Amino acid sequence: MLKRLLIVLVCTSLLATMIPTQVMAKPQVSARNAILIEQSTGRVLYEKAANDKHLIASITKIMTAILAVESGKLDDTVTVSRNAAYTEGSSIYLKEGDKMKLRDLVYGLMLRSGNDAAVAIAEYVGGSVGGFTYLMNDKAAWLGMNNSQFDNPHGLDSKTHYSTAYDMALLMRYAMKNDIFKEITGSTSYKAENRKYAWGNKNKLLTRYYDYSTGGKTGYTRAAGRTLVSTAEKDGMELIVVTLDAPDDWKDHMRLFEWGFDNYEMTKVQNKGMETFKIKGTDETESGFFNKDIVVPLTKDERDQLQIQTYFKKEQNNQTVNDVIGKKVFKLDNELVAEASIYRESEQENEEKNQTFVSDMLQIFQQLVGVGNPNG
Template identity: 60%
Template sequence: MRIVTVGIIVLIILLFFPSIGQAKPEISGQNAILMEQSTGRVLFEKNAHDPESIASITKIMTAIIAIESGKMQEKAKTSRKAIYTEGSSIYLEQGEKMTINDLVYGLMLRSGNDAAVAISEHIGGSEEGFVYLMNEKAKWLGMNHTHFDNPHGLDSDSHYSSAYDMAILMSYAMKNKTFRKITGAQSYLSENRTYSWQNKNKLLTQYYDYCTGGKTGYTKKTGRTLVSSAEKDGMSLIAVTLDAPDDWRDHIQMFEWGFTNYDMEKIAEEKSISFKLNESSKVMSGYMQDDIAYPLTDKEKAKVTNQLYIVKDASEITSERIGKNVFYLDGKEIAETDVLRNEQKLEQRKTIFESFISLLQQVVGVGVKW
C-alpha cells in the first residue's frame, strides 16, 4: 500500500510540476555547451567562454582547413618530425606518401598526431605556416577565446580554446559535406593499410544512435575533452565538454535534454506580403525570401514577435532589397529575413525558366513554344 501511495505522489508531481522532470543537465565537465547548429542558439552552457586546454579536439580545425585546401587527393610525404610526434599515432613511416584524404581520416578517427603534422607540413609549407592558417581561421570564425600552437592539441601554455568557440568551429565544419562524411565514419580503410581504422568516438559507434560525428581528446594535464554532434526530428545539436571525466554521459544527457525541451519551429516562410508605407499610401507588395526555423521551447513559441521594416522611399527606389522582417524573443532579436520587390523575385524566376527553355532548345534542337 505504501509503494502505491508513493507511486501516486510521484505521478502527481510529474503531471503538475513537469519542469522537475526536465531539469537542466548535471555535467561532470568543468566547461560545457549545447548549441543548435543552424542558428547558433546556445541551449545550455557551463563556463562556456573560459579559455582552457583542449587536447585533440584541436584536430577539427586541422581537418576543416585540410578539406577546404582543395588538396585532398594530393600525397603528403611523411617527415622525420611527423613520425616522432609523441602521443596517439597512425604509425606513419618516414618517407611514406599518403593522400591528404587518408591522413584526415587517420586524424579524425584515430587522432593521429603524426597525421596532423604531415597534413600541416604539406598544406602550410611547415607546421608553423599551418598554425598561422589555423589562427587566422579562428579569427574569421569569431573564436575570440582561442589560440593554436600546433595542429594536434598536445599541451602548451598558449594553446587553448573555449567550449563556446569549439561549438562555433564544429557548427561551421558540419556544413561541409566532406567533413560530415569523415567525422561520421565508423571505420575507414586507407589504400596504404591492410587494416581499417576504427573511430574512437564511442557516442557514434556504440552509445548514441542519433550521434552524427565528433572528436575525442585527452592528455593527462587537460583531462578528457569531447565535441560531438547529433540530429533528431529535424534539429541538429552540437555539444562540447572540457575536462569531463564522464563525457559520454554528459553529451547524451545534454542531447536528450535539448531534444526533449526544444523544437525547430518555423517562424518565417518564403511568401508574398502586402503593406503600406503610411496610412495614405497605396498598398505595395513585397517578397520575404527565406524560410526560417528557430529552436524554441513550448512556452517560447507564443512569445516570438516580428517587426517589418521598409525603407521610406520603397516606392521609388529600384534596388531589389526594400526592407527586412525582424523576429524577436523576449525583446531580443533572434533572426531576420530580407524583403524583396515582388516583381524582381518574379523576374528572377522568369529568367531561370527562360534559361531552362533555352537549354532545352539547344539539347532537343528544335524550338519550344509555350
C-alpha cells in the same frame, strides 16, 4: 453555505499558487565548460562557463581537418617527414618516408587522433607547422572565435594553445556544413590505401552509445582533461555539444542531446514568398518578398512568447529586385533569435514583369509596322 464556498475558493487559490509551474530543468553535467547549440541557426540552447578559455587537447584536430579538406588537395600524395613520424602522443604509426594520400591522413587524424598525421597534414598544407598554425588562427579569426589561439595542429598542451566551448561549437558548426568533413567525422571505420587493416573511430557515441550521433572528435591530455565535440540529428534537428574537462563526457553529451531533442522543436516562423504589411499609424501598406523559410528551434512556451518586429527602409530611387527594403526580426525576452531580410520582389516576379514588358513592346511594334494586321 456561502461561508463554506468562500473557504473552498480561498483554499483552491492558495493551492494554485503553491503548485509549481512546469520548469524545463536543465541537465546536470560533469564538464567544467559546456555548450549545446542548434546547427542551422547557431542558437545556444544550453551553456555552462562556455566562454572560459581552457586547454582543448585533440579537438584541435577539427580545425586541422577542415583546413585540409578546404585545401582541395585530398587526392595529393604526402611524403611523411621525420618530424611528423616522431611526433609524441597518439599515432597512426607513420614512418619517415611513408607516402600517403592527404585524404587518408585526414581520416587517420579524425578517427584515430593521430598526432603524426596532424604534423604531416600541417607541413603539406601550410608548408610548415608554423605556416599551418598561421592558417589556423586566420581561420579562427574569420569564424569569430575570439577567445581562441592555436600554436599546433594536434592539441598537445601549450599555454598559448586554447579555446572555449563556445568557440569550438562555432568551429564545428562551420565544419559540418562541408559534406566531405561531415562524411569523414561520421565514419565508424576507414581503410587507407596502403594499410592492411581499417581504422575504427574512437568516438564511442558514434560507434556504441548513441543512435542519433552523426560525428565528433575526442580529446584528452592530463592537463586538459577529457574534451569532446559531438553532433547528433533527430526529427530534422541537428545539435552540437562541446564539453571541456568533463570526467563523464559520454553521459554529459547524451543528457544534453536528449534534453535538447525533448524540449525544442524546429519551428517555421516565416514562410518564403510575398507578404503585405500595414504601416503602423497609417492606412498605407508595404509589400515585400522573403527568399527563404525561416526555421528556428523553440520550446512550446517560446512559440507563444516570440516577439516579432518589422522594419522598412525609407523609399529610395532605382531599387531593383535584389535590394533589401527591410527586415523582420524575431526575439525572445528582447534577445535576437532570428531575422529575415525583406526584398523588393522575387526573381521570378521580376522575370515575369520583364517578359510582359517585352511582349507588350513587341505587340506595339507589330501594330506600328502592320505585321499581323488583317486589314493591312
